[in-house]
Amino acid sequence: MRSNLIYVIFATVLLMAGILVAICLADTVPNAAGVAHEQFNGMQAGGDGAARLEHIGGLAFAFQALLLVLIVCLAALGIAEERRSPELWAYMGGTLLFSLFVWWQMYSGHQAFLETGVTRYFMGFPVATAWQVYGTWLGAIPLIVLYSVGFRKFVFTVEDERKYEQLLEKIAEKSEQ
Amino acid sequence: MEAYRQEIIIGAVIIYMVFCVCTGLWAMRRTKNSSDFFIAGRGLGPVVVSLALFSSTLSGFGFVGGPGLVYSIGVSSFWMIVISSTGYALGFFLVAKRIRMIADVRNCISLPDVLAARYNSEAVRFLIAIAIVLGVMGYLATQILAMAVVMQAILSGTAMFADIGLVACVVISSTVLIFYCVTGGIIASVYTDVVQGAIMMIAGVLILLTAMSVFDGGMQEATSIILADDGEAMMPFGAAGIMASLGWFFVFGLGLAGQPHLVTKMMMNKKISDNRSILPMSLLGYVMAALLWVSIGVIMRAAVIDGVIEPLALPDDAASLFLSIFTNPLLAGIVFAGLFAAIMSTSDAFLNIGTAAIIHDIPKAIQGHAIQNELFWARVVTVILAIVAASFALYSHFQDATLVAILGAFGWATFAASIFPVLAIGLNWKGATALGAVAAIVSALLINFIVQLAGIVLPYGILGGLIAFIVSLVLFIGVSLVTKKPELDADMEAVLNI
Numbered sequence: 001m002r003s004n005l006i007y008v009i010f011a012t013v014l015l016m017a018g019i020l021v022a023i024c025l026a027d028t029v030p031n032a033a034g035v036a037h038e039q040f041n042g043m044q045a046g047g048d049g050a051a052r053l054e055h056i057g058g059l060a061f062a063f064q065a066l067l068l069v070l071i072v073c074l075a076a077l078g079i080a081e082e083r084r085s086p087e088l089w090a091y092m093g094g095t096l097l098f099s100l101f102v103w104w105q106m107y108s109g110h111q112a113f114l115e116t117g118v119t120r121y122f123m124g125f126p127v128a129t130a131w132q133v134y135g136t137w138l139g140a141i142p143l144i145v146l147y148s149v150g151f152r153k154f155v156f157t158v159e160d161e162r163k164y165e166q167l168l169e170k171i172a173e174k175s176e177q
Numbered sequence: 178m179e180a181y182r183q184e185i186i187i188g189a190v191i192i193y194m195v196f197c198v199c200t201g202l203w204a205m206r207r208t209k210n211s212s213d214f215f216i217a218g219r220g221l222g223p224v225v226v227s228l229a230l231f232s233s234t235l236s237g238f239g240f241v242g243g244p245g246l247v248y249s250i251g252v253s254s255f256w257m258i259v260i261s262s263t264g265y266a267l268g269f270f271l272v273a274k275r276i277r278m279i280a281d282v283r284n285c286i287s288l289p290d291v292l293a294a295r296y297n298s299e300a301v302r303f304l305i306a307i308a309i310v311l312g313v314m315g316y317l318a319t320q321i322l323a324m325a326v327v328m329q330a331i332l333s334g335t336a337m338f339a340d341i342g343l344v345a346c347v348v349i350s351s352t353v354l355i356f357y358c359v360t361g362g363i364i365a366s367v368y369t370d371v372v373q374g375a376i377m378m379i380a381g382v383l384i385l386l387t388a389m390s391v392f393d394g395g396m397q398e399a400t401s402i403i404l405a406d407d408g409e410a411m412m413p414f415g416a417a418g419i420m421a422s423l424g425w426f427f428v429f430g431l432g433l434a435g436q437p438h439l440v441t442k443m444m445m446n447k448k449i450s451d452n453r454s455i456l457p458m459s460l461l462g463y464v465m466a467a468l469l470w471v472s473i474g475v476i477m478r479a480a481v482i483d484g485v486i487e488p489l490a491l492p493d494d495a496a497s498l499f500l501s502i503f504t505n506p507l508l509a510g511i512v513f514a515g516l517f518a519a520i521m522s523t524s525d526a527f528l529n530i531g532t533a534a535i536i537h538d539i540p541k542a543i544q545g546h547a548i549q550n551e552l553f554w555a556r557v558v559t560v561i562l563a564i565v566a567a568s569f570a571l572y573s574h575f576q577d578a579t580l581v582a583i584l585g586a587f588g589w590a591t592f593a594a595s596i597f598p599v600l601a602i603g604l605n606w607k608g609a610t611a612l613g614a615v616a617a618i619v620s621a622l623l624i625n626f627i628v629q630l631a632g633i634v635l636p637y638g639i640l641g642g643l644i645a646f647i648v649s650l651v652l653f654i655g656v657s658l659v660t661k662k663p664e665l666d667a668d669m670e671a672v673l674n675i
Binding site: 006009010013014016017020023024026028032033034035037040041042043044045046047049051052053056057060063064067071074075077078079081106107109110113114117119121123124125126128129132133136137138139140141143144147148150151152155156160161162163167168171 | 215245248249251252253255256259260261262263265266267269270271274278281282358395396397399400401404406407408409410411412413414415416417418419420421423426427430431449450452454457461465471478481482488489490491492533546601602605606608635636637638639643644648650651654658668671672674675
């Protein structure tokens with residue numbers, strides 16, 4: 001069966017491009033990308049976080065969610081077509097859900113802070129930021145585990161290695177002739 | 178010990194530089210041809226490749242600019258480093274296996290070589306080589322300047338070198354860099370990278386421990402001080418806002434697989450199966466070294482807000498002031514050596530790929546064959562390239578910053594936008610065409626150039642590099658889908674099937 005993965009990737013990128021255009025056309029708010037700190041030269045301040053997200057919060061959330069979909073699809077593209085088994089897709093789906101969960105926790109944690117002005121801390125950082133610092137980094141660890149532990153099953157099997165060595169031998173023979 | 182702070186720091190830096198020179202001399206005996214000079218004869222072990230890969234990723238920008246960015250814009254800049262796990266994962270899934278196979282099958286010694294073989298197109302080779310040369314000039318000039326500024330700051334603290342000029346510092350630092358790159362080529366480069374990487378990892382962990390002791394309440398007290406001053410600066414999107422942050426996530430995450438100085442290292446390992454251990458080791462090294470970026474930046478911003486120290490004259494002073502105020506002289510010595518290591522490990526990688534583009538790829542794209550005596554010319558061009566980059570750096574510093582700024586636009590984001598689709602997707606999709614590749618490269622270069630030259634500011638902090646990257650991806654896949662599917666050579670077809 002011919003893979004449709006490249007079409008999924010293309011559609012995702014097109015949607016992301018559309019969201020970027022929508023954000024560019026959205027109403028702007030002053031200092032949306034930061035403003036010079038009133039007291040300290042060289043420092044930027046974020047100012048009113050709720051106002052900065054008012055017109056584009058939902059679009060930005062969707063942009064990042066699509067980026068997480070794109071990352072998982074690209075990782076799958078790196079695996080030979082015949083080894084993209086249901087088992088692999090289940091694993092990739094789990095990885096995507098985990099990344100989306102981290103992203104949701106981060107975004108909603110930020111929203112909660114904007115509403116209440118208070119936050120709990122986890123390992124040195126406000127909770128929403130801790131999701132960013134630790135969660136985002138951990139979000140791709142399942143991919144690292146898949147690559148390292150599943151290397152011989154998905155990435156470069158013993159059969160692949162044999163085919164590759166045969167190819168090299170064939171090329172060597174050809175060049176000797 | 179405090180009385181000898183400056184001497185200890187200088188001693189650490191001198192020991193490091195002498196090591197680089199000795200490595201160059203040792204590697205010279207192992208460099209017998211251009212394949213050894215550019216890709217170490219594809220014979221490196223997993224530990225060497227891992228350390229070389231991550232130490233080249235984290236340049237002087239990471240050690241100087243990174244803490245400065247946290248000081249300036251808060252958490253926004255964290256997005257450039259928390260994405261490292263995704264970036265390395267995609268690099269290995271999409272590039273590591275096939276770039277190594279194509280290098281073997283077609284005896285490639287550079288990234289343009291690999292892409293010319295994949296697309297059977299000299300136009301693709303030429304465009305990638307041009308992008309690399311332009312990017313290398315900008316990167317090298319800024320790295321050499323950073324190296325000289327740090328050296329001047331260290332030496333001017335002593336009575337003997339109090340009046341040393343920037344030109345002298347450029348000459349000293351560039352001479353060491355040129356020496357080991359010319360004598361030992363990539364072999365010297367990767368083996369110095371091993372030590373450079375180890376120093377950076379140790380420095381990152383020690384700095385984190387020191388940073389946590391600055392405030393009685395540790396990191397949490399520092400972050401709560403910043404939060405109380407400006408909530409957004411310490412929240413996930415920082416002062417720069419959500420779109421700048423997500424733009425960095427995209428460009429730094431996906432873009433890692435499009436950095437020529439990094440993917441070239443994926444061609445150097447002895448066995449493809451080593452990739453399974455190279456990936457986690459590279460990531461671990463990067464994370465340890467990047468602790469410095471986060472911890473110094475947070476502590477310095479909190480310390481200034483809390484009145485512990487005076488405001489910084491420049492955000493980029495964050496790292497050097499932290500070292501002089503909060504660390505003991507021995508640690509400062511290790512970190513300053515680590516700083517030179519970070520700058521040099523990136524510079525040597527760029528010198529190498531820039532030289533390959535000039536003496537190997539551009540002549541091959543134009544004349545259809547490589548020049549005679551490549552190893553000799555590689556050494557000559559390495560010297561010339563470093564001298565030209567150093568001249569650019571000095572001209573930029575004393576006369577006009579525009580030139581290096583323009584070339585600097587060909588930095589990470591441009592490499593990401595122009596190379597990622599063509600390489601990372603192209604090696605995994607047989608339908609990718611040369612025309613799609615040309616459209617992607619040209620659009621990425623043009624958009625980055627135009628945004629830089631015209632000084633275009635996009636709403637909500639959207640990066641020009643992000644626009645270039647997405648346009649490049651759309652054009653690459655779109656043009657490939659509507660153009661005739663290429664007939665691949667048998668060996669290329671076999672490689673893409675594995």
